[in-house]
């Protein structure tokens with residue numbers, strides 16, 4: 001694909017007025033679809049099957065005409081037509097690396113790699129040693145991050161995971177400045193160092209960590225920052241092996257900005273129709289990827305778009321976080337409610353010992369009843385009901401119809417947190 005000289009750089013795209021950016025993105029989207037249709041047989045086949053021509057796709061909204069490509073579809077396509085299921089748009093011998101990720105699924109190395117370091121200021125880079133604990137084998141995480149770090153000027157120590165004692169020694173001996181990996185593995189290293197008799201804050205030089213890749217890392221981030229003075233950078237970064245980086249956190253730590261190197265849609269997983277900002281749906285990605293142009297790849301992850309301006313100056317929409325997998329969510333009055341969201345609400349109320357959200361459908365209207373067991377029966381129930389209502393609405397963007405206080409033991413241990421009992 002010929003690079004047009006007028007094409008703005010990613011950092012310019014991230015900061016321009018949204019309408020202007022949309023024009024650029026739609027232009028690149030039209031190019032990648034025309035290119036993929038020409039070069040990747042599977043893309044041609046899927047579009048032909050849906051009766052869609054590349055010229056029918058002019059705007060992001062037009063993407064709705066193309067069926068979602070699910071991970072399961074890709075696995076089946078790769079199985080029928082190995083190794084890449086007809087999605088490789090370049091000659092096989094031009095690939096530098098091939099990865100395998102869960103599925104199993106094969107991923108060719110893409111040119112655009114992993115976006116990284118969006119939240120790093122000028123104080124980070126050359127002269128600093130970083131330990132990269134992502135695995136360097138089979139999956140793209142380790143090597144992708146390694147390349148991005150080296151591009152930023154860091155000196156990288158590739159350690160992968162495991163062998164914690166040795167990791168402690170490396171971190172100590174080399175006066176490692178930054179850590180990249182999961183929050184739980186950093187915690188394991190710190191614990192081991194303390195067990196070995198070190199005072200982590202005093203004896204180590206670790207100043208920052210870019211941690212992600214697992215759910216529920218927030219309490220650990222807090223611990224790293226508050227107890228050990230380790231700056232946790234950039235919030236999360238959200239990438240998958242199939243489409244690369246989808247969104248990265250910024251220095252304001254207020255969600256993850258979606259990349260300007262792909263079209264990211266939030267859609268109703270059942271219909272593939274695009275949803276409005278604030279509505280929770282499946283993250284669907286069309287990367288501008290000339291090697292492996294997956295079109296409308298459904299990640300199966302749930303999130304929503306925030307399109308309010310961010311204090312960092314970027315104008316790209318943000319994903320607050322990943323709210324779970326689309327399979328576990330229940331759609332109620334047009335909004336998805338996920339157990340992770342209801343857990344978040346309930347975690348704010350220590351007086352609630354157990355809960356279950358029951359969805360029913362009397363008179364063709366979805367109703368939600370929040371069943372609650374109390375740890376302490378003496379609480380002011382009206383006050384609690386009001387507070388639950390408010391927080392539920394804030395987090396889930398939809399209201400429940402009633403709270404039912406039930407006796408202890410009514411909700412079985414291990415019961416589903418959201419029980420869909422609707423009969424249609």
Ligand SMILES: [Zn+2]
Pocket residue numbers: 250251252257310311312313314
């Ligand atoms: Zn920002």
